[in-house]
Amino acid sequence: MPIKGEMKVKLVTAERLRQKGAGCNELIRFKAEWPNGAEITLENLLRAAELDLDLLWWVQNCLPAPLRAALARQMAPLWAALARQVARLIWQLLKEEKG
Numbered sequence: 001m002p003i004k005g006e007m008k009v010k011l012v013t014a015e016r017l018r019q020k021g022a023g024c025n026e027l028i029r030f031k032a033e034w035p036n037g038a039e040i041t042l043e044n045l046l047r048a049a050e051l052d053l054d055l056l057w058w059v060q061n062c063l064p065a066p067l068r069a070a071l072a073r074q075m076a077p078l079w080a081a082l083a084r085q086v087a088r089l090i091w092q093l094l095k096e097e098k099g
Contacts, residue, residue: 012062013037020061026053 014031022030029051030038038044048055059068 010040011037012040012058016062017058022057022061023054026057029053 012030012034014027014034014037017030018027030048030053033047033051034044038048045055048058059071063071
């Protein structure tokens with residue numbers, strides 16, 4: 001019996017992504033890599049990231065709510081750190097422009 005929030009679907013297909021509203025470019029890249037669909041594995045998730053597929057879109061549109069919530073909690077400090085780094089980069093670029 002699946003635990004609460006566990007993924008019941010273990011294969012991602014282009015048709016399922018299309019039904020969920022994935023964009024044309026995303027679907028083309030997905031189908032080129034996985035014409036018969038892709039199992040949800042770490043290797044495939046990392047490959048999707050390499051292909052610049054929108055994993056955050058997939059999370060929001062395909063993962064069950066409990067998994068989305070757990071991911072959001074764990075990502076919050078990462079987003080905060082990223083925002084701080086972006087602020088530093090902006091400041092550096094502004095200083096160089098005045099330069």
